[in-house]
Amino acid sequence: MARPRKPHPATALRRSFVTPEGVDLKIELSTAGARAGAFMLDLLMMLAILAVATIVIGATAIATESVLLGGLWLIGFFFLRNGWFALFEMGGRGATPGKRIIGLRVVARDGSRLTGGAVIARNAMREIEFFLPMTFFFSTIAESGTDKMISILALIWSGIFLFFPLFNRDRLRVGDLLAGTWVVQRAKVKLGQDIVASLAQSDQPRRTFSDHALSLYGEYELQTLEEVLRLADNDSLVTVAAAIRRKADLPDDGDDYGFLSDYYAALCARLERQMMVGLRRADKYSEASRERAA
Structure with missing residues (x-):
């Protein structure tokens, strides 16, 4: 009995994408590596912004002896890590700066226009998938006993979500499953x-x-x-x-x-x-x- 053929690498991530007009666009999904690379670029940009904000707020807090600025930093960090992804993906390009550099964009899997609700849903899950567990991990990494166990569990929890795209054929995050989205290769600058x-x-x-x-x-x-x-x-x-x-x-x-x-x-x-x-x-x-x- 002949063995089934494995899909060619060039077509393994090709999918039908039927628009409301009935046209099948046959898009190419992003690889897990490309998505990870885009995420790391976004993180680096966010960390750069956070570092500048920390210096400015810290210097201001010392000069004014205000303790309220620490709370402002925490609020700003929360909105940065959540607003960064959602606001950029709600734009016409459907992509964060990291995705744009790698050549990716977010689209709705049903072929319709990407909605704000879908963008918010997929990015709200990132807080549960990555940022919240990482917060627990780094806050308890130097502790022992129960706190040490919490940091280990947080790391395992993040790992499950982090590697989830490797175990499904469409390279979807949990957020993509809930929001009904794909991350696809963006149109190339060179136009045929x-x-x-x-x-x-x-x-x-x-x-x-x-x-x-x-x-x-x-x-x-x-x-x-x-x-x-x-x-x-x-x-x-x-x-x-x-x-x-x-x-x-x-x-x-x-x-x-x-x-x-x-x-x-x-x-x-x-x-x-x-x-x-x-x-x-x-x-x-x-x-x-x-x-x-x-």
């Missing part, structure tokens, strides 16, 4: 120049598109369209072409591949023009905004 170059060499007449038709999508959808054109699967071509035509109110000329190729080239050119003046549009849900430092 080889496809655009091949279209430019074609002798076929090129279609033109209105500003309205090109304003419907962003970089995330452009990457998806590039993947559809590379795979050249007939069912995907028909589905995606129909969705774009319906949304842009364009006629069906019977040439789905040609239509998508021309639309890709025009959308690519539009997004790159925006990038040249410092504007980026992450996806169809967000508006073009000025690039900020990660």
Whole structure:
């Protein structure tokens, strides 16, 4: 009896992601290593902010002999570690600075727009998964007896949650399970120049598109369209072409591949023009905004 084949590494994390328009985007999930790397980058940035705040508050407390500033530091630390992840992920990019550097973003698993409730739910679990146990651990690490046991249990508790993404095929945290989210690879900055170059060499007449038709999508959808054109699967071509035509109110000329190729080239050119003046549009849900430092 033949052994079942293991999925190829390039497709093991590929998933169907059906949008409300019925288009299957076939996204690529983040690896556990990439997620850990993004989390560590965010932690380093938060620690840098915390270190500066500690110096400022400490110097102010000594100068004013105020004991209330210690409470202010604790409150600020709580809001920093919770607000950092939630506020950034509620933005149009759906990613913290660490995720942006690694090239990741958070999306809803049902294909709809990521909601504030989902973001809050997935990040509220991080307090239980990591920060609260680590607080117990570091506060009792130098103790003995019962306190020592508490620190060990806290470390084990954190370890269970920390390695949870390694034991499920979608690399989900517990927070992702509750919130219905995925962490996926973000659209790449390089926008398929080889496809655009091949279209430019074609002798076929090129279609033109209105500003309205090109304003419907962003970089995330452009990457998806590039993947559809590379795979050249007939069912995907028909589905995606129909969705774009319906949304842009364009006629069906019977040439789905040609239509998508021309639309890709025009959308690519539009997004790159925006990038040249410092504007980026992450996806169809967000508006073009000025690039900020990660």
